[in-house]
Amino acid sequence: MEIIRLEHIDKYFGERKALDDFSLSVKEGEFLTVIGRSGCGKTTMLKMINGLHTPDRGRVLVEGTDISQTDPIALRRRIGYVIQNKGLFPHMTVEKNITYVPVISGKKNKEENRKNAARLLKTVGLEEEMLKRYPNELSGGQQQRVGIARALAADARILLMDEPFGALDEITKQAMQDEILRLHKELGITIVFITHDIREAMKLGDRVLVMDQGRALQSDTPRNIYRSPASEFVRQLTRAGSGVDLRME
Ligand SMILES: Nc1ncnc2c1ncn2[C@@H]1O[C@H](COP(=O)(O)OP(=O)(O)O)[C@@H](O)[C@H]1O
Numbered sequence: 171m172e173i174i175r176l177e178h179i180d181k182y183f184g185e186r187k188a189l190d191d192f193s194l195s196v197k198e199g200e201f202l203t204v205i206g207r208s209g210c211g212k213t214t215m216l217k218m219i220n221g222l223h224t225p226d227r228g229r230v231l232v233e234g235t236d237i238s239q240t241d242p243i244a245l246r247r248r249i250g251y252v253i254q255n256k257g258l259f260p261h262m263t264v265e266k267n268i269t270y271v272p273v274i275s276g277k278k279n280k281e282e283n284r285k286n287a288a289r290l291l292k293t294v295g296l297e298e299e300m301l302k303r304y305p306n307e308l309s310g311g312q313q314q315r316v317g318i319a320r321a322l323a324a325d326a327r328i329l330l331m332d333e334p335f336g337a338l339d340e341i342t343k344q345a346m347q348d349e350i351l352r353l354h355k356e357l358g359i360t361i362v363f364i365t366h367d368i369r370e371a372m373k374l375g376d377r378v379l380v381m382d383q384g385r386a387l388q389s390d391t392p393r394n395i396y397r398s399p400a401s402e403f404v405r406q407l408t409r410a411g412s413g414v415d416l417r418m419e
């Protein structure tokens with residue numbers, strides 16, 4: 171079943187066209203990775219999905235509904251959004267960060283919220299004792315795990331991730347990649363994941379989308395992208411991924 175659909179989107183920032191007749195269909199449960207040069211429109215595209223940007227032309231459908239017809243706040247609560255750093259509220263404990271959306275959505279039972287936060291921490295591989303800490307008392311990798319837990323707290327079925335592991339050291343990054351693969355498998359959520367790391371895109375994605383100049387150039391399995399790039403540009407871009415263990419499925 172299709173869960174996200176972008177139809178012929180144009181998006182301008184002044185004179186600059188950030189998205190150019192951009193279309194995309196994402197199936198429920200899919201793990202889509204997105205690569206492309208800096209400034210090619212990846213973040214703009216991602217923000218279209220949760221209504222942080224509105225298209226100048228075209229439509230965005232989430233779970234079959236045109237999002238211009240839905241309450242933007244409700245939409246954003248249903249869709250987890252994970253970005254590099256800056257994602258957590260620095261003045262709130264880990265527990266407050268994770269339960270923020272449930273609480274503002276009306277879930278006021280403190281004990282239940284705490285239990286839920288502890289369960290989510292466990293899901294992302296952290297100890298319950300972290301609940302009382304503040305973001306600056308956590309390592310980068312731990313902060314990123316909390317960011318994912320918070321995104322999951324609203325029972326999100328869709329996770330949008332914008333270069334979430336870009337600032338992590340290589341070892342932590344690999345651990346987080348394995349973690350997100352496990353979560354994807356366990357929870358059956360749909361993930362759209364932007365990265366500038368080709369190897370990461372190839373390792374994580376069921377499907378890889380290559381963008382350039384606001385357009386979708388190719389989207390296919392890592393294996394097919396690598397074996398049959400649609401253009402010289404795609405070949406150049408994905409060549410850096412040589413030697414990667416391509417997922418077989
Ligand atoms: N809020 C904005 N105002 C003006 N220009 C923007 C804004 N957001 C993005 N852009 C421009 O749109 C283009 C695409 O940006 P972006 O989607 O952030 O690219 P990417 O995430 O692929 O690096 C870039 O040229 C960028 O400068």
Ligand SMILES: [Mg+2]
Nearest residue numbers: 212213214332
């Ligand atoms: Mg970006």
